[in-house]
Amino acid sequence: MTTSEAKEKLLLYRGPIDEAVPQFQAALAHARRDPELADWLRDHVRCYDAVRAKLRGIEPPIGLPEKIMRGRPVPFPRDWSRVLQLAAAVLISASVTALLLKWSERRHHSVTSAREILVTGEVLDMTCYIAYHLSGPEHAECAKVCIRNGAPAGLKAGNGKVYLLTGKPGESLNAQLADLAAKIVTIKGTETTRDGFEQLQIEEIRTL
C-alpha cells in the first residue's frame, strides 16, 4: 500500500470510534510505519474533531423542548378490538332498552285479567269529579241529577282508587246509582284494567 492509497483509505477515519473498523486496519498499520503519513493522519483527525466540535456546539433555541411538547398531537390509535367491544356494548344496550320499552308498553296497554272484587267507597258523578274535583254530601244533589241524566258514575274506594261503574254490556245502572250518589256503598263486581283505567262492572250493590 502506498502512502497515497493509505490516505485515501484514512480519509474517512474518525479516530477512536473507527479504531476497530477492518477497512482502516491496513492503512493504520502503514501510518505507524510512515512518519509523514502519521503526521497527515494527526492533522486529519484534529480537523475532524474541530468540525465535529463546531457542529456539536450548535445549540437549539431555549424553550424548544417545551414548544415541542406543547404542540404534541394527541395520538388516537385505533384499537379495533376496543372499537368492536364498544360497538357491541352499544348494540346490546340499545337492544335491552328497546326490549324494556316494548315490555313496558305492552304492560301498560294490556288488559289485566278480570277478577271479581268487593270494594267499599263513595259513589261519584265522574263528570264533576274529574273536571272540578267535586264529591261528598255537599255535591250529592248535583251528582244525583248528573248520574240520572246519563253522566258516568264512579266509585272512590277508601284507598283513593277510583273505578268507573258500569253494568253489563248494554245495561245502564244510572237510575239505580243516581239514588246512591255521594253515599258510601259496597259493590261486588268484576274489575278490569285497560291503559291504566279501572272499570268495575257491577254485580251487586250493598248499601251501608
Place this chain on the structure above:
Amino acid sequence: MSADPKFEQLVQLYYRDLYRFGFSLAGNEADACDLTQETFYIWARKGHQLRDPAKVKAWLFTTLHRQFLQTRRHETRFKDEPIDEASPELPAIAADCVNRIDARTLPSFLGQLDETYRAPLVLYYLEDLSYNEIAETLAVPLGTVQSRIARAKIKLLQLLNETNPPK
C-alpha cells in the same frame, strides 16, 4: 407540558441531536426547529409502529431527513454545488485547519454541498453512528454512503482551504 412521560423523555433525549442535524441540513434556526418539531409529531402519531426500541434514534433521524427532503422539493434555499463524480484529488489539510473552522461559516459551507452529500457528511461528523447505521438512516447502500462522505469531505476541506484564516 406533555402528559406523556415517555414522549417527554424522548424529546429530552434527542431534541438537541435532531436540531443539530436539522440545522446542518437546512442551514437556519427556523427550519431546524420546524424539522425537529415535525419529526417528534410524526413519532407521536406513528412511533408505536416501530417494533425495535433500539432503533428509535435511527428512526428519528431518518424521519427528519425525509421531512427535509420533502420541504426541499418545494424550495431552493441553497445553491447546491454538485460534486465532481470523477475521483477527486485529496486536498492538503491546512495546518491551521482548526482555526479556519468558524461556527458561522461552517453551516454555509455545508449549505454549498449538494443535499445528497450533506446528510451523510453531517451524520459522519455529528453522530457517533457507524457507517452501517448512517447507511440505514439514509436508506442507501453502505458503499454509496462511504463514497458520498468521502467526496463531501474533500469538498468541505477544499472550501476550508479557500477560507482565509482569521488574523
